[in-house]
Amino acid sequence: MTYMMCLFLFGLVLGLVAVASNPSPYFAALGLVVVAGMGCGVLVGYGGSFLSLVLFLIYLGGMLVVFAYSAALAAEPYPESWGSPSVVMYMGVYMVGIILVCGVLSGGWYEASWVPSDDMEEFSVFRGDTGGVALMYSLGGGMLVISAWVLLLTLFVVLELTRGMERGTVRAV
Amino acid sequence: MTPMHFTFSAAFLLGLAGLAFHRTHLLSALLCLEGMMLSLFLALSLWTLEFSSINFFTSPLLLLAFSACEASAGLALLVATARTHGSDHLKNLSLLQC
Numbered sequence: 001m002t003y004m005m006c007l008f009l010f011g012l013v014l015g016l017v018a019v020a021s022n023p024s025p026y027f028a029a030l031g032l033v034v035v036a037g038m039g040c041g042v043l044v045g046y047g048g049s050f051l052s053l054v055l056f057l058i059y060l061g062g063m064l065v066v067f068a069y070s071a072a073l074a075a076e077p078y079p080e081s082w083g084s085p086s087v088v089m090y091m092g093v094y095m096v097g098i099i100l101v102c103g104v105l106s107g108g109w110y111e112a113s114w115v116p117s118d119d120m121e122e123f124s125v126f127r128g129d130t131g132g133v134a135l136m137y138s139l140g141g142g143m144l145v146i147s148a149w150v151l152l153l154t155l156f157v158v159l160e161l162t163r164g165m166e167r168g169t170v171r172a173v
Numbered sequence: 174m175t176p177m178h179f180t181f182s183a184a185f186l187l188g189l190a191g192l193a194f195h196r197t198h199l200l201s202a203l204l205c206l207e208g209m210m211l212s213l214f215l216a217l218s219l220w221t222l223e224f225s226s227i228n229f230f231t232s233p234l235l236l237l238a239f240s241a242c243e244a245s246a247g248l249a250l251l252v253a254t255a256r257t258h259g260s261d262h263l264k265n266l267s268l269l270q271c
Contacts, residue, residue: 009180012215016184019208020191025200032204032211035184039215042177046222051233055214058237063244067204070248073255074200086196094190098183105174112175132221132230140231147238154242161249162256170253170266 005045005114011038013098021090024079025071029064036060045115048129177219184212199254199261203247210240 015035019028036059043052080087136144161169174182191205217233251261258265 006176009176012180013183013187016187016191016208016212020187020205022191022194022196022198022201022205025198025204028201028204032208035208036211039211042180042215043218043222046219048218048222051218051230054234054237055211058241059211059214063207063241066244066248067200067207070251071200073251074198074261090194094187098187101183102179105179108174109176112177114176128225128227129218129222129230132227133234135228136231136234143231143235147235150242151238154245158245158249161246162252164253164256168253168257170250170257 001045002114005042008038008041008045011035012042017091017094017098018082020094021082021087023082023084023087024076025067025074026079027081029068029071032067033060033064036064050129050133054133181212181216181219184215185209188212195263197262197264199251199263199266202263203244203251206247207240207244210236210243214240 012035015031015038018031019035022028023031036055040052040055043049043055082088082091160167188205188209192202192209195202195205214233214236217229217236221227221229221232254261254266
């Protein structure tokens with residue numbers, strides 16, 4: 001179990017190195033999918049299976065799909081994958097930086113266990129994370145209304161941003 | 174620093190570095206921003222799971238909702254840029270006339 005958690009944590013950092021080294025957006029979106037998958041694995045390892053499901057559905061299935069087909073707007077004839085020299089240089093710098101920072105800050109590395117070990121004390125069908133999310137519909141109802149209002153507002157923001165003609169933004173001078 | 178804490182802090186800083194040292198495309202900067210949001214989601218969920226404070230499980234979900242708003246605004250700007258400037262290259266977003 002510790003091995004799986006180690007794999008997920010390494011995959012998270014390496015995937016984000018692959019995204020941050022700025023290859024062509026096709027490959028950066030692929031790297032972000034890998035990072036989200038590893039993050040889901042980490043959450044499941046800590047017992048937050050509902051939050052992991054939410055991350056998969058909403059983040060990967062909702063937002064990243066939109067990013068993936070917006071990558072068509074960034075089309076270029078020779079996309080730079082992770083083998084091209086400048087991207088490899090960025091990746092090397094980030095990896096060296098991560099290893100150096102890890103070496104400096106490795107003080108409390110062995111303080112906590114990599115995997116929680118006291119989750120199954122009682123037999124209960126009440127999962128902590130599902131019950132906590134249900135609070136958003138009962139006591140946190142005001143915040144739910146506010147976030148729904150903000151999402152509706154964002155719809156109108158997007159409409160105005162992409163209006164074009166004379167009323168849109170980013171007008172070519 | 175425990176490995177978990179180091180991981181999401183490193184993920185956030187890597188996303189920030191990728192956003193700051195952007196190269197050609199606006200979309201790759203937006204993807205680094207999404208990576209930062211993902212690391213914040215993981216940080217909030219792991220904090221709540223570690224301390225077993227059930228009340229705070231709503232915060233990662235609200236973060237996800239607001240990050241969806243931000244991603245859609247960024248993508249709308251990308252579409253506007255691609256429509257007016259032809260591509261999303263950041264070199265074209267310059268008002269210099271010389």
